[in-house]
Amino acid sequence: NLTMVEKLADGVPNIIxxxxxxxxxxxxxxxxxxxxxxxxxxxxxxGDLWLNAAGMPVLSPTNAQIGNxxxxxxxxxxxxxxxxxxxxxxxxxxxxxxxxFSRNLGDLRRAGVVKETAEFPRFNPDGSINKPYIIEGxxxxxxxxxxxxxxxxxxxxSLFAFGVGETYVFDASWIRxxxxxxxxxxxxxxxxxxxxxxxxLGIMGxxxxxxxxxxxxxxxxxxxxxxxxxxxxxxxxxPSTRNVGVFLKINF
Numbered sequence: 463n464l465t466m467v468e469k470l471a472d473g474v475p476n477i478i479x480x481x482x483x484x485x486x487x488x489x490x491x492x493x494x495x496x497x498x499x500x501x502x503x504x505x506x507x508x509g510d511l512w513l514n515a516a517g518m519p520v521l522s523p524t525n526a527q528i529g530n531x532x533x534x535x536x537x538x539x540x541x542x543x544x545x546x547x548x549x550x551x552x553x554x555x556x557x558x559x560x561x562x563f564s565r566n567l568g569d570l571r572r573a574g575v576v577k578e579t580a581e582f583p584r585f586n587p588d589g590s591i592n593k594p595y596i597i598e599g600x601x602x603x604x605x606x607x608x609x610x611x612x613x614x615x616x617x618x619x620s621l622f623a624f625g626v627g628e629t630y631v632f633d634a635s636w637i638r639x640x641x642x643x644x645x646x647x648x649x650x651x652x653x654x655x656x657x658x659x660x661x662x663l664g665i666m667g668x669x670x671x672x673x674x675x676x677x678x679x680x681x682x683x684x685x686x687x688x689x690x691x692x693x694x695x696x697x698x699x700x701p702s703t704r705n706v707g708v709f710l711k712i713n714f
Contacts, residue, residue, distance in 0.1 A: 465495040465532055479692035484525055484627050485563050487692040496624040498529035498563050498694055500627025509542070511599030517610025518620035519597065529561030529631040531694030547647045555638040561631050562682050564696040568630040572622040576679055579618050597621070634682035634694075639671035645709075659713035 467489045470477065476499075477489040485500030503519040504512040511519050537556035542549065570576045582594040593611035597620075601608050612620075621629050645664025653660055656668050680700040686695045 467491055467493055467495055468648055480687050480690070480695065481692075484625065485528065485630070485695075487531065487687075487694055493527070494530050494532050496531045496692060496694065497527050498531060498627075498631060498673075500525055500528045500563070500630075501625060502526045502528060502628045503626075506600055508698075511597065512604055513597060513599045513601060513608050513610070515602050515610075517597060517601075517608055518616060519599065523626065525627070528628045529563065529694065531560055531562070531692075533560030533634070534558045547649065549645045549647065549662075550643070552642040553640040555636075557634065557636050557638075557642040560634045560694070562634040562677065562685075562694050562696050563627075563630050564632055564677070564680065564682075565630065566680055566696055566698050567627070567678070568622040569633065569698065571618050571678065574614060578678070579614055582614065584614060593636055595668040601620060632682065633676035634674065635676060636682060638669070638673075638683075641668050642666070642670055657661060657714065658690045661713070662711040663709075664711075665706070666702070667706050669702060669704045670706075 464535075468491065470489065470491050471540040475490070479489065479496065481487050481499075485498055487496050487563045488499050489495060490497065502522050502525065506512050506523040506533035514520050535558050537554075539554040539556070540552070544550075544552040569578075571579055574580075583592055586592050591613050592611045593616075595612040595614070595617035597608060597611065597612065597617065599608045600606055601610075641666055645662050645666075647662040648660065650660055672681060674680075680696070682696070683694050684702060685693055686697040686699050687693060
């Protein structure tokens with residue numbers, strides 16, 4: 463899946479498709495269609511996070527590209543097997559690559575309500591606050607390795623603070639069992655003396671399995687922008703649903 467914005471009108475540096483000052487989905491000449499643009503942390507010349515005296519990151523004064531919404535490829539595998547009246551069919555949906563800005567995941571981590579934020583105990587045995595985290599980067603001088611320890615609230619709260627952009631971007635690759643059904647078609651001999659021509663009984667389901675390797679807890683397909691020219695925003699949307707049902711088909 464290769465897309466590229468070759469040129470914009472003279473004097474037009476970019477076109478905002480959706481979003482805010484940070485983040486937004488935009489077009490820029492020489493870049494893929496629909497990049498995610500937003501706030502980034504300050505870094506030194508070597509690319510290391512440039513932290514403050516408290517050992518926490520600070521935002522750069524300028525925004526930058528933080529993601530690309532375009533997947534590398536999309537695959538669909540559809541198969542149907544029939545044997546002695548039994549029918550089994552499934553649709554497997556595979557997506558590789560493509561980024562999503564997830565406000566929901568950022569909020570969950572900042573609030574400390576997902577399992578990764580409980581990796582360590584909140585308190586030490588003596589009742590003092592546990593500080594197991596050290597953000598990898600350099601101190602205020604831009605050179606010295608950071609050694610400041612943080613507690614869970616400081617760590618997750620600073621990395622996913624309001625206004626932060628780059629840590630809210632996640633790879634939306636997935637493997638999804640989109641649909642599956644199992645049914646049995648009754649022999650036609652059962653209906654020779656009936657007004658019915660045949661019958662089929664089965665069970666079907668949708669969104670039965672999802673594995674999103676780099677997008678924890680939520681469904682990366684949730685897109686707040688709906689069907690539009692801009693994709694890649696997940697802003698506190700409702701969770702996707704799993705549907706299971708039984709069906710009976712009768713022919714006359």
